[in-house]
Amino acid sequence: MNHPIEIYDLHKTFANGVIALESVNLEIEEGEIFALLGPNGAGKTTLIKIICGLSTVSSGNISVMGLDIDRHYKEVRKLIGLVPQELHTDMFETVWDTVCFTRGLFGLPKNDRLVQVLLRELSLWEKRGEIMANLSGGMKRRVLIAKALAHEPKILFLDEPTAGVDVELRQDMWGLIRSYKKRGVTTILTTHFIDEAEELSDRVGIINKGKLVLVEDKKSLVSKLGKKQMILKLSSPISYLPEIFNEFKIEIKNSGEILEYTMPDTDQGERVSKLIKMLETQEIHFKNIETIQSSLEDIFVRLVSKK
Amino acid sequence: MVKQINFVGILTIYKSEWSRFRRTFWQSLITPIVTTMLFLLVFGNAIGERVGGINGVSYAAFIIPGLIMLTVLNESLSNSSFGIYMPKFTGTIYEILSAPLSPIEIVIGYVGSAASKSILLGLLIFFTSTFFIDLPIAHPIPMVLLLVIVSCTFSMIGFTIGVIAKSFDHLQFVPLLIITPLTFLGGAFYSMDMLPAVWKTITLFNPIVYVISAFRWSFLGTATVNLNASLMVIFLMFFVVLSLIIIIFKTGYRIKT
Numbered sequence A: 001m002n003h004p005i006e007i008y009d010l011h012k013t014f015a016n017g018v019i020a021l022e023s024v025n026l027e028i029e030e031g032e033i034f035a036l037l038g039p040n041g042a043g044k045t046t047l048i049k050i051i052c053g054l055s056t057v058s059s060g061n062i063s064v065m066g067l068d069i070d071r072h073y074k075e076v077r078k079l080i081g082l083v084p085q086e087l088h089t090d091m092f093e094t095v096w097d098t099v100c101f102t103r104g105l106f107g108l109p110k111n112d113r114l115v116q117v118l119l120r121e122l123s124l125w126e127k128r129g130e131i132m133a134n135l136s137g138g139m140k141r142r143v144l145i146a147k148a149l150a151h152e153p154k155i156l157f158l159d160e161p162t163a164g165v166d167v168e169l170r171q172d173m174w175g176l177i178r179s180y181k182k183r184g185v186t187t188i189l190t191t192h193f194i195d196e197a198e199e200l201s202d203r204v205g206i207i208n209k210g211k212l213v214l215v216e217d218k219k220s221l222v223s224k225l226g227k228k229q230m231i232l233k234l235s236s237p238i239s240y241l242p243e244i245f246n247e248f249k250i251e252i253k254n255s256g257e258i259l260e261y262t263m264p265d266t267d268q269g270e271r272v273s274k275l276i277k278m279l280e281t282q283e284i285h286f287k288n289i290e291t292i293q294s295s296l297e298d299i300f301v302r303l304v305s306k307k
Numbered sequence B: 001m002v003k004q005i006n007f008v009g010i011l012t013i014y015k016s017e018w019s020r021f022r023r024t025f026w027q028s029l030i031t032p033i034v035t036t037m038l039f040l041l042v043f044g045n046a047i048g049e050r051v052g053g054i055n056g057v058s059y060a061a062f063i064i065p066g067l068i069m070l071t072v073l074n075e076s077l078s079n080s081s082f083g084i085y086m087p088k089f090t091g092t093i094y095e096i097l098s099a100p101l102s103p104i105e106i107v108i109g110y111v112g113s114a115a116s117k118s119i120l121l122g123l124l125i126f127f128t129s130t131f132f133i134d135l136p137i138a139h140p141i142p143m144v145l146l147l148v149i150v151s152c153t154f155s156m157i158g159f160t161i162g163v164i165a166k167s168f169d170h171l172q173f174v175p176l177l178i179i180t181p182l183t184f185l186g187g188a189f190y191s192m193d194m195l196p197a198v199w200k201t202i203t204l205f206n207p208i209v210y211v212i213s214a215f216r217w218s219f220l221g222t223a224t225v226n227l228n229a230s231l232m233v234i235f236l237m238f239f240v241v242l243s244l245i246i247i248i249f250k251t252g253y254r255i256k257t
């Protein structure tokens, strides 16, 4: 079975010498929502543009469903729907016409039924006769989504779908994206919002300065790289820990009131119970215990600042 | 690898360009027709009285083919350059580029609609002028064929300009500073035979001389420049421009980053 998208050793240098992508390798899984997370200028848009035929490859290979994107560009493009980052629209075209136009470009016959369903789902049905110039930014974005879906693609690219969208509309957008996943559409979205990646995606790729720093299942990303810590509030402050605790990574904080234990990634709980037993035998009592786990945000900041 | 031609896609571009023309349908038809009639009034009647006939026809009838070409060349250039520059300018070109359309298919869509409009205009000017003057038409079918190939060639040139242009000013530059002067100097209003020998030789480097001469031949049955030479130049221009446009589109120059 071919992956929806396979990228091998992709490099992109723009005409002005800017290196936008460096040795990017990536495989997208069938039916997943993949979040490409990275700060502005990381190369997210460039990667999408290359796959969709808007930008050229400097070196490397990309295939979509096993088809090379250059040699089989027609077949490949039929599989892909693209919602660009910028709200590019023809100001004087109506919502209805512009969605039908896209379907036509993809070589498909008119299908009023499908366009109607799309517009209703995106709450655009009432606006179908309106020209694009009269729509708000959020509506324009939804029209672009309708256009991207007008040829029933298998793969959907959403470049910063919620940039500049207010909080409620963001929730709506997330709901929509999830509903497309349910229908089996493989979705690749880019975002510089960590909560968006955390909320929506199955897997996350972190990109920074043109390099794909890490690709992980969202859950294992957090458990693997997320620091797990146990905070113990002591009944009475201590000034030092006996040497036998040296095998644990413990810091004494708040002038001896708090012990902060950083758990190793591999810990399944047996180390924790050992520590608690040892504390009891050493008569170090605690009144409260809590564990904290760093979020995707902490991980992201750590990875990005390391470079 | 079976690469099917995306006919529906081509037609979609073609139709959407036509609906763009339709928004300003009357201006875009009336303006060139009125302009031509004014030329006809001033040059054909006022001046023509003094000039008398050229090559055995009235001066008015002599300049009509040139006047039609003047409009056809300019309209072809401006419509197609605008047609492709607009989506570049607004960013909507992303849709065209990410659709399953080959460079040639895209060119056919845009150039086809711009050329159709020019052909329609050329024919309208022709029919309108028959109301005012006695216009012979020696070779009607070659006349239409010439109109078609010239419209296509100059629509492709316009398309290339639109692709290369970085601002709206650039779109005006070539029509205004190159094509219009070349048309005026290309024998739209006079016969090459009226020029001194030196100038006559110089004008032979102006490709529009051949276009106008061949087109006039289709009306009057006589040509100022050798007809075969004219046809050769016209076909050569067509294929040179066609190749240029395909190369430009394939390399993605000024379209893809």
Ligand SMILES: Nc1ncnc2c1ncn2[C@@H]1O[C@H](COP(=O)(O)OP(=O)(O)O)[C@@H](O)[C@H]1O
Binding pocket: A014, A015, A016, A018, A019, A020, A038, A039, A040, A041, A042, A043, A044, A045, A046, A047, B257
């Ligand atoms: N057409 C271009 N020409 C030159 N440099 C570009 C072009 N487009 C983007 N870049 C540069 O490439 C880098 C990546 O840009 P982009 O992919 O848009 O980042 P992101 O989408 O992650 O914010 C940036 O440094 C940007 O300035």
Ligand SMILES: [Mg+2]
Binding pocket: A041, A044, A045, A046, A085, A159, A160
């Ligand atoms: Mg971007």
